[in-house]
Amino acid sequence: MGWATPIVAPEQVEYRLAEDCGCDQSSDAEVEYRLAATSDLRWIGSGLTELGLVAGEPVDPDAARALMDGRDWRTGEQLVKRKRELDPRGKVTARVVVDAITGLAAADGMTAAQYLGNEALASRFARAERGIVRDGEAHLLPVGDAGRLAAGAGLSVEQLYGGDVIAEANRWRNHRVDVGLRGVDLSLDLPKSISTAYALAGEELAAAIEGEWMASVTEAVGALEEWTAYGMAGHRGAGSARSGWPPPG
Structure with a gap:
């Protein structure tokens, strides 16, 4: 065997x-x-x-x-x-910002892509959604991407996640780890x-x-x-x- x-x-x-x-x-x-x-x-x-x-x-x-x-x-x-990726400590839970944007868009009778009004942001949002379908709550989003999505929807990423969480993620946002x-x-x-x-x-x-x-x-x-x-x-x-x-x- x-x-x-x-x-x-x-x-x-x-x-x-x-x-x-x-x-x-x-x-x-x-x-x-x-x-x-x-x-x-x-x-x-x-x-x-x-x-x-x-x-x-x-x-x-x-x-x-x-x-x-x-x-x-x-x-x-x-x-x-060697394959390297962003340190997980520089990421946040994707579902938080995705659910917030989905809720705002639905309240206005729009899709998330329409609500964001930006092709690049809509594309990144769609990738995050697919990641959540695949990984559930475990799917993480780089803190920079979470910030851009939140700003695009008129939200504060600090309010969504908490100031301490975002501050800690920002400490590691440029740090990469070997995952190959x-x-x-x-x-x-x-x-x-x-x-x-x-x-x-x-x-x-x-x-x-x-x-x-x-x-x-x-x-x-x-x-x-x-x-x-x-x-x-x-x-x-x-x-x-x-x-x-x-x-x-």
Whole structure:
């Protein structure tokens, strides 16, 4: 069995570079001893050659950190531009200003777009409405956008949200945070029967078990590369895509 976990924070990378990441522990002292033995992380995957790395070789933690940050580990060149967005602390709940404008417009027998009387504001209002339909109360609006919408409807954003809320949001209105996907952690579960046999086996048998397990992992990763890997073209993938899915046959 296997599962995938998105990696977005540097702390997630550091956790996975730790030698004891995800290791099972047993109440049997002999099993614990074998499972606690030092085991180097190894590179795997067909794309390594393009980066001057060799599958099966021990992982250089600094190289791994660079790659997970989208940089060439040899030169430091930024290969993938990190996605950054406005800090959530620089945003306010969208529904507050949207409901206020909707109410004023309805009272005058108008749509919100007609009431705002500005194409750009109407467009931004419509985006906020769609966000609310999608996310409900969780949908946030940059404080600057909330202020422009409120002003366009003759409202005070401070009165709508409260002066303290707006002051705090304004502190963070120009601060951006990294929200890009660094990678995906693919976890493959080793059956307990095999892990226990490995822990209790002699050196020769343990090496054979490890070799077979790594061969199966390599085969699984190779299949996933063919079935699920894809490339996107255009701004944030808005263009064309070429994918290896579905698998052939």
